[in-house]
Amino acid sequence: MIALLLALGSSLAYGCADFLGGLGARKAHVLRTVLIAAPASLAVELLLWPFLGATFSAGAVGWGAASAAAFALLYSTLAMGPMNVLSPVTALVSAALPVGVGLLQGEHLGAAGLVGLPLALVAVVLISAGAGAGSARPTRTALLLALGAGAAIALQLIFLHQAPADSGVAPLIVGRAVSSAVTLAAAGLMYRRLGSERPAYAMSAAAGALDSVANLLFLLASRSGDLTVVAVITALYPAGTVLLARAVLGERVHRGQLIGLATAAVAVSCLALA
Template sequence: MLALLLALGSSMAYGCADFLGGLGARKAHVLRTVMIAAPASLVVELLLWPVLGASFGPGALGWGAASGVASAAAFALLYKTLAIGPMNVLSPVTALVSAMLPVGVGLFQGEHLGWAGLVGLPLALAAMMLVSAGGGAKSARPSRMAILLAFGAGAAIALQLIFLHQAPSDSGVAPLIVGRAVSSAVTLTAAGLMFRRLGPEKPAYAMSATAGVLDSVANLLFLFAARGGDLAVVAVITALYPAGTVLLARSVLAERISRGQLVGLGAAAVAVSLLAST
């Protein structure tokens, strides 16, 4: 149950972070947004170091660095995807992709599910597909490029979660610190190389920093959830974060929520209840 609650908290934090990051990327080049978000995440994790502890062994360094590279790609691809929009379609697409890969890895590594899990996991995946279906003919339809970016973002998120899960369970927040340091370095290097292409627009500093802080909180909650539960279950619960993004997009941007998406949100709630009983 604790792992489930942590995964739900991670899902909520990811949903809010993605919404703010997507908005920030609409105001300036996506790299300008990530340049602020990634270091802000690193600051949070460094502050947590004395509280939660960290052991920088070879496993934590290696898997943490790998997660950092994936995180940098996920940041840029996801925020660019959500900046193109519509958020209420593209965010669930990334979630579906980001859930399927960790589920496959978890089952391949020998995780076993009871009847509730066998019903809850497919239902959760179906819920994501319903939420990602959009609002029909009257809703804005994403471009082919936006869909490709969404798939790329989902794959990068999945790899980040898988790499974090592979890090030693006794390493504390070391994998997060190493990962965020690497992602910050990759992002700042890319921004330096592309400086002339970033445009004159100033980023939304507060919005971008808040997105980074929330992303850091989401990663932390996922890490502890995965250490206390099955990767297959935790990854699917975490991947329900589009519910938060969709609802925020509806409230702030007035993006339409279709009946199918409402059914998907309800199915997600049922799936969480089933998975809670595993």
Template sequence: MIALLLALGSSLAYGSADFLGGLGARKAHVLLTVIIVAPASLAVELLLWPVLGASFSTTTLGWGTASGVASTAAFALLYRTLAIGPMNVLSPVTALVSAALPVGVGLAQGEHLAVAGLAGLPLALVAVVLVSAGHGTGSVRPSRRALLLALGAGAAIALQLIFLHQAPSDSGVAPLIVGRAVSSAVTLAVAGAMWRRLGSERPAYAMSAAAGVLDAAANLMFLLAARSGDLTVVAVIVALYPAGTILLARAVLAERIHRSQLVGLGTAAVAVGLLALT
């Protein structure tokens, strides 16, 4: 139950962070947003170090670095995807891909589910599909380029979660710190090399920093959930994060929620209930 609650919290935090990051990327080049988001996330994780501890073994450094590289790609691809829009179509597509890969890894590593979990897991994946089925902005459909970006973002998110899960369970927040330090360094280096091509628009500083804080909270809750539960269950619950993005897009941007997306949200609630019984 604790793992499930942490996964739900992580899902809500990811969804909110993605909404703010995608919205910020509409105001300036995506890299200008990411160079604020990543360091803000790192700052929060460094503050958590004295509280939760950290052990920087060679294995932890390796998996943390790998997660940081994947996170850098995820940031850039996802925020660019959401900037192109529509958010309430592309975000669920990304989530579906980000769920499938960790679930496959968890099953391959020998994780087993109870009867309720065997029903809840596919139902949760169906919920993600239903949420992604609605074209919430009416006649507006995503371009092929936007869909490819969404698929790439989903794969990068999945790899980040898988790499974090592989880090030693007694490493504290070290994998998060290493990952965010790497992603911050890579992002700043790329932004520095491309500085003249980033445009003169001012990034949304407060919005981007808030996205970074929420991202740090989401990463922490995922890590704790994965350590206390099965990756198969935790990953699919976290993959429901588009619900938060969609609801915020509806409230702030007046993007329409399609009927199938509403059914998907209801299906997700049932799936979470079943998974809670495992």
């Protein structure tokens, strides 16, 4: 139950972070947004270090560095819009891969889990079915980026799960330090192409901070529960993104998405009994 609650908290934080990050990336070049979000995220993790500890072993450093790939790619995907389609597509891919890895590693589910797991995946699919009549349709490039971002996030979750259990927040610090350095280098190389638009500073920083909170909650959840269950609950984060997109941007929430939200609630209830 503790792992499930932590995973739900991670899902909520990811949904809010992705909404703010994608919205901020629409106001300026994505690298300008990530240049603010990544250091803000790193600052939160450094502040947590004295309280949660950090052991920089070879495993923690290696897996942490490997987890750094998803940050800019996800925000680039969401910036291409429409947000209520691309975020769930990314989430579906990011859920399926960790679930497969967890099952291959020998994790087992009870009867309730065998019902809740596919229901959760169905919920993500239903939430993603937002491009109905009258909706803006994503381009093929945007969909490919969404698939790539989903795979990158899946690898990030898998790598964080593989980090030593006694490493504290070291994997998060290493991962965010690497992503910040890569982002800074990329911005330097592409300086002339970044444009003159100012990023949404507060929005981008908030997205980075929430992303750190989400990563931390996922890390704690995966250390106290199965990757199979934790990953699929975390992947329900588009529910928050979709609802925020509806409230703030006026993007339509279709009947299928509402059914998906209800299915997600049932799935979480089943997984709580697993």
